[in-house]
Amino acid sequence: MQKYISQQNLNTLLDKLIAKGTRVVAPRMNAGIPLYEPLESSAKMVTDQLPRRSAKEAFFPVCEEIMSYEKEGQQVKLTDVDPARFPETVLVGVRPCDAAAIPVLDAVFSWDYKDEFFLERRRKTTVIGLACTTADDACFCTAVGLSPAETRGSDLFLTPLDGGGYACESYSEKGEALIADNGELFSEPDNSMPLPLAVPQADKVDLKKVKRWLDEHFEDPLWDGIAVRCVGCGACAFVCPACHCFDIVDEGTEKAGKRRKSWDACGFWKFTHHASGHNPRDLQPKRYRNRIMHKFKYYDDKFGQTLCTGCGRCVRICPVGIDIAAIVDEINKK
Amino acid sequence: MSTRVPDTSIYFAVTEGIRAEANRLLSAGEVTAIVGYTTGRRTGSSQPIIVTDADDTARLCFSVTSVNNLAVYLTKAKKEIPKNGKIGIVVKGCDLKALVGLMGESQLKREELYLIGVPCVGVLASTVQPSTELTAETIAPKCRECDAHLPSGCDFLPDVALPPLPQLDGKYTAEIARLEALTPAERWVYWKEQFAKCIKCYACRQVCPFCFCEQCLCDRNKPQMVDTTPRPSGNTAWHIVRAMHLAGRCAGCAECERVCPMDIPLNLLNRKMAKELKELFDYEAGLEVNDKGPLTMFTEKDDQSFIK
Numbered sequence: 001m002q003k004y005i006s007q008q009n010l011n012t013l014l015d016k017l018i019a020k021g022t023r024v025v026a027p028r029m030n031a032g033i034p035l036y037e038p039l040e041s042s043a044k045m046v047t048d049q050l051p052r053r054s055a056k057e058a059f060f061p062v063c064e065e066i067m068s069y070e071k072e073g074q075q076v077k078l079t080d081v082d083p084a085r086f087p088e089t090v091l092v093g094v095r096p097c098d099a100a101a102i103p104v105l106d107a108v109f110s111w112d113y114k115d116e117f118f119l120e121r122r123r124k125t126t127v128i129g130l131a132c133t134t135a136d137d138a139c140f141c142t143a144v145g146l147s148p149a150e151t152r153g154s155d156l157f158l159t160p161l162d163g164g165g166y167a168c169e170s171y172s173e174k175g176e177a178l179i180a181d182n183g184e185l186f187s188e189p190d191n192s193m194p195l196p197l198a199v200p201q202a203d204k205v206d207l208k209k210v211k212r213w214l215d216e217h218f219e220d221p222l223w224d225g226i227a228v229r230c231v232g233c234g235a236c237a238f239v240c241p242a243c244h245c246f247d248i249v250d251e252g253t254e255k256a257g258k259r260r261k262s263w264d265a266c267g268f269w270k271f272t273h274h275a276s277g278h279n280p281r282d283l284q285p286k287r288y289r290n291r292i293m294h295k296f297k298y299y300d301d302k303f304g305q306t307l308c309t310g311c312g313r314c315v316r317i318c319p320v321g322i323d324i325a326a327i328v329d330e331i332n333k334k
Numbered sequence: 335m336s337t338r339v340p341d342t343s344i345y346f347a348v349t350e351g352i353r354a355e356a357n358r359l360l361s362a363g364e365v366t367a368i369v370g371y372t373t374g375r376r377t378g379s380s381q382p383i384i385v386t387d388a389d390d391t392a393r394l395c396f397s398v399t400s401v402n403n404l405a406v407y408l409t410k411a412k413k414e415i416p417k418n419g420k421i422g423i424v425v426k427g428c429d430l431k432a433l434v435g436l437m438g439e440s441q442l443k444r445e446e447l448y449l450i451g452v453p454c455v456g457v458l459a460s461t462v463q464p465s466t467e468l469t470a471e472t473i474a475p476k477c478r479e480c481d482a483h484l485p486s487g488c489d490f491l492p493d494v495a496l497p498p499l500p501q502l503d504g505k506y507t508a509e510i511a512r513l514e515a516l517t518p519a520e521r522w523v524y525w526k527e528q529f530a531k532c533i534k535c536y537a538c539r540q541v542c543p544f545c546f547c548e549q550c551l552c553d554r555n556k557p558q559m560v561d562t563t564p565r566p567s568g569n570t571a572w573h574i575v576r577a578m579h580l581a582g583r584c585a586g587c588a589e590c591e592r593v594c595p596m597d598i599p600l601n602l603l604n605r606k607m608a609k610e611l612k613e614l615f616d617y618e619a620g621l622e623v624n625d626k627g628p629l630t631m632f633t634e635k636d637d638q639s640f641i642k
């Protein structure tokens with residue numbers, strides 16, 4: 001179902017949702033940088049910059065409490081976090097590369113173990129994607145089979161129009177419901193044309209071919225060549241919309257505290273450090289190899305999907321210029 | 335069109351000089367490796383490279399995006415880089431201060447290094463695209479206050495004269511003055527907001543030449559010293575530990591601030607600590623090889639007014 005919504009009506013819609021108590025998460029400025037964070041007013045939404053972190057944190061926060069404990073004498077009282085208290089959410093202004101990562105994450109969070117923290121937020125969230133009209137030379141969604149108009153992962157998808165406002169297409173029941181509940185704010189599409197979409201510079205990569213090469217090259221000089229300079233931080237994993245590793249720690253005192261889940265990264269030496277002291281990924285190239293293997297081989301082996309949507313965030317922020325687009329392109333050309 | 339301030343045209347000749355010297359060194363077997371910069375895929379970008387074959391020296395370059403402090407690769411924390419024999423390293427003036435500090439801390443020996451110095455007019459800020467021109471607006475904040483455009487005591491310097499450099503007002507100086515003028519409560523509001531953005535990616539730690547501890551206090555879990563999760567308590571602890579452990583050691587390469595994906599102004603903390611040490615102990619890091627820093631020794635000149 002295609003509809004039209006003006007910028008003003010989109011703002012009215014968001015303000016109406018906020019007034020109703022819905023959590024509205026959108027790109028906004030926070031202490032100098034754009035992030036996907038809750039809005040207190042639609043006026044705070046900023047859509048002309050790619051948020052520094054991805055939209056995954058609407059479902060998979062940087063850090064969250066999963067349980068608390070209290071000790072009295074010999075008794076330990078455990079209190080679970082009840083996912084039912086997670087709020088209804090509308091996630092709006094989501095870049096196509098961020099929205100496309102959400103169904104990719106669904107696969108792992110609903111696999112052998114159902115992660116109710118992720119899944120409950122997911123059930124309660126309506127995703128409104130937004131087509132990209134600008135890209136830089138780190139963007140490479142087109143290389144991994146997506147595009148600035150990719151609608152995968154969006155319940156509603158907005159395409160900016162030359163006369164202002166957006167063409168709004170619905171892709172799920174959640175999307176239909178949001179339009180139906182706010183029918184007065186949407187109208188029939190007029191004749192205005194979509195604004196020209198962004199044109200990422202990257203050539204399409206044959207992901208199956210890349211995977212076949214990875215199947216056979218666990219040991220290869222490539223890994224030392226690209227990753228001897230990797231400094232082993234968590235920056236690439238933390239800004240990535242698809243990376244999903246986490247750590248679980250108890251924080252507090254002997255008497256009381258909380259069990260928390262927070263992002264982890266395969267770039268850290270500690271990530272595979274065994275209690276014995278042995279570390280099977282003892283050097284950085286082995287850790288970086290895991291990043292590529294997980295994204296372009298293991299996740300495909302397991303779920304038939306690729307764990308990279310070409311958002312280019314890791315390319316932009318890597319302190320030592322490690323460029324995953326260039327690496328995948330190099331493997332593709334082998 | 336914006337005017338080119340400062341003039342970066344010398345970087346072509348600098349690049350030529352680095353390549354020729356690296357080629358000579360590797361061909362003659364004088365060094366086992368050269369740590370330098372090479373160009374990346376993105377327009378204008380450059381990145382670290384370790385060259386061990388004279389045939390690869392043509393890949394070396396120096397440009398406004400040659401931002402990294404390569405000293406980090408010479409520390410024991412970077413086990414991947416073999417430290418056998420003499421190693422050549424491309425250094426800007428600000429990077430050299432870190433090497434001097436590492437020598438003082440017995441991490442490096444001068445005779446095992448071959449220093450290829452760079453006459454440097456400045457590099458780009460991390461907040462702009464690598465294809466951006468270097469101007470008074472796009473230059474890295476540290477370069478605005480640089481006192482080391484020409485590194486001294488190197489084994490080789492490309493034969494290029496520094497062009498006249500524009501006088502730029504110091505952003506760190508101004509921002510520190512602004513923060514100093516606030517009340518402690520107001521300052522705390524500012525830092526709480528900044529620390530709240532920290533996601534504990536530790537990019538700041540991993541690029542720092544002085545963060546070579548085999549196990550960072552903040553990674554320790556037997557016993558756990560500091561909360562590891564990115565929350566107010568652990569974040570504040572991390573930033574205090576970092577600032578204190580670098581006081582008297584950090585000489586201001588500003589790598590931590592450059593790489594922070596959350597744009598936390600880490601170098602403000604470093605510069606403030608440096609300012610305090612200058613005032614309290616008349617000490618400046620990175621100027622000469624000292625085997626003891628101001629916080630690891632006592633002299634009778636030290637301020638003792640706190641002993642009552």
Ligand code: SF4
Nearest residue numbers: 240308309311312314
């Ligand atoms: S691997 Fe890099 S480019 Fe790919 S989705 Fe993650 S952050 Fe984006």
Ligand code: SF4
Nearest residue numbers: 230231233236267318
């Ligand atoms: S690839 Fe870059 S961002 Fe990722 S761990 Fe290595 S240095 Fe950090």
Ligand code: SF4
Nearest residue numbers: 427428454456477480
């Ligand atoms: S601080 Fe000085 S030496 Fe360092 S990059 Fe800037 S101008 Fe060059």
Ligand code: SF4
Nearest residue numbers: 532533535536538594
């Ligand atoms: S680089 Fe920034 S976000 Fe990462 S740990 Fe350091 S201060 Fe925190």
